[in-house]
Amino acid sequence: MGERMVELNPVAERLEEDLTALSALHDPSSGGWTRTVFSEPYGHAREWVRSRMADAGLQVHSDAAGNVVGVLPGRDPAAPALMTGSHTDTVESGGRFDGIVGVLGSIEAVRLLRENDVRLERDLIVVDFLGEESNDFGLSCLGSRALAGELTPGHLERVDGEGVSLAERYSRFGIDPSEVLGAGSAWGPRRLHRYLELHIEQGPVLEERGTSVGVVTGIAGISRLVAGFVGRADHAGTAPMTTRQDALVAAARGVLAVRHVACGAPVHGVGTTSRLDSEPGSPNVVPGRVRMQAELRSVEPGWLSDAERRLSRQITEEAGELGVEVDLEWSTDNDVVPTHADVRQAITTTADGLGIDWEAIPSGATHDAAHLARLCPMGMIFVPSRAGRSHCPEEWTDTSAIATGVRLHAATLVALDRE
Template identity: 70%
Template sequence: MTAGADFEALRPVGERVEQDLSELAGIRAPESGGWTRTVFSEPYRASRDWVRRRMREAGLDVRLDGAGNVVGVLPGLDPAAPALVTGSHTDTVESGGRFDGVVGVLGALETVRLLRERGIRLRRDLLVVDFLGEESNDFGLSCLGSRALAGELTASDLDRRDAAGMRLGERYAGFGLEPDGVLGSAAAFARHRLAGYVELHVEQGPVLEERGVGLGVVTAIAGIERLLATFRGRADHAGTMPMGDRRDALVAAAEAVLAVRRTACGAPVHGVATTSRLVAEPGSPNVVPAAVRMHAEMRSVDTGWLSSAQLRLAEEIRELAGRSGVDVEIDWSRDNERRPVSADVHEVIAGVAGSLGEPWLPVPSGATHDAVHLARLCPMGMIFVPSRGGRSHCPEEWTDLPDIETGIRVLAGTLLRLDQPRDTL
């Protein structure tokens, strides 16, 4: 049977998806709370072995590419036709949840099973990918696997060091990946001509649940600007130096934390900002802090606001620090630019949802995804399913199985539609 078959008949087997979710959730660091499979860890290695076995059982040709991505290929009828890509990631943040990224990988696997069980052959190859290390890490760089495939991972990135002084290139090597192979993976992947990328993901926010809608069709993925502010004051005896004579770096940093929050609260459309860490020195209870490193980030799908807010925030932090007699150095780094989805792919996803009778909302994504980097290679779109209470990156993260099943149905239908010649879409 060809891919022109009726996608409305492709119904996920809920018990099978639930079993996959349960088994993968069982692979985690036992000493950590929640679900922890951070990149380069042993639990992460074990989970990727599990994914490869599941891919083979689903009938995919499985390989590990030079960037460390697990890639399963479902061959199509026309090897010359540009391929379709779907997937997500299975690494987690520390003490994270069971659904972030995982739903996209397992949803893609279930789609392959449904196609094979119904004897449906796609015209194009279908690539199912579990991308390496999507979550942010100790090297300050997210989406390692997809970033490498897009040619956005550089030799200087491999020289980034974590808090223990280890280079990123060394971590790759310790995980069995050659750094030169990681950098060369973009050229190898470029041999695939790509027709489109579709990612199923949990929303990680409250909008869908609050609106009582089971599907989100993503409009754009937020740009992310990361801030490192280094405050330099003066160490003094905490018991003898009068309050008015102090140059307290931590007081200046605390005011900067509030400035970060104020800036995001003033966003006209979509903007968020978070201070995630303060590191004070010397850290003694009887010494006025002499230096503080503050890590923060800003996100928005509104590039104009994000750019101007950066400038305003930097000026305010400098002014506040000056009032405390503290010097400050401000460094910005871009994790990713705002990325709109493909209008064509968005239209196909919405059309499939409509054909299935599923209400949907257009929603922006405040979280980054591997889709950001795949968009450099082909048209990209994303499907969201609700997150209970909008909770994510925590043990309470939850998405109901019926919502996951709906997302898989829309994913499968979208891939079938995208498999058709363009003039028939």
């Protein structure tokens, strides 16, 4: 980076207008700013994003995976392209910033490049990835997973709570599921140069330490658990407490075991039980069956695999003490993915040149970047989240903080283009 540092200053009012306009496109029947994948509000939001991309000067299309893609042509169309972006879907009762900042911030970066007559050597590709958030199919990052060639025919056969397959949901949303599986064929190892994603932290570290941006060191791996507890249904008024084989009590011990194992992580590890479904669910029947959903996350692969073994053993042993059988099914949502040293270096060098203070920080949340890492070196920039709140209506990041992140994001894209 011996050349002069490029300074591109975002227009805060324009960023805020975009955030306000996109947040208006949500499901009014649900809490927060709900815009789940395949929903009608999500479809409207993606049309809005297409329009904003086009207004910014991008050549816009939807790819085979259902991603909204905008291209800013560079001087050399044969050069491996830069890619950036994030997502605009939300969790149920979600917030206004998760993912959205990365999409709108990248569109603002394109505006700044064009307004300041900065022409990149490479194409710059801005993507609003389809369905990053986890869904009823137990599968996150649909669009980026497809690009990375990680979406399988088995995934398309999964069904949601209404018994509808993922393939059918794609079709109803206007996406050919047979083409989704081949979406990654367009992205060979030489097609992409670097991937850079701007995102809110979704945690409290940056705000607590008064740091402007975070340079992400790695993305946590996620191990998901579905545990089936089988006890014995009995009359709740007559079955003695000492002879009961209560599946819900065994599951409750499982919930506590998840917390206990996660609290013992030496560096970074979290565990969450998100759902318990009890049968028969009658107030006068001892629960005979319970289905529990939980997950473990960590940026330490060794801890994650060890925690799986210890948790499995503890849940099985404690259920056995209650006379309850348990079946454990583990699946990996994504492995631990470190960011690339070259991209981290570009971010930190650029931040230093712009006088922006930064801190190295891991990501406990997963992101589309985790899958793009299969295609090219990737990195991420975090901006602070108020009180660390995310995936809730209270999620908030100040516009000034977003503007700082966009300023660094845009300048880093220029630096990566010159590599």
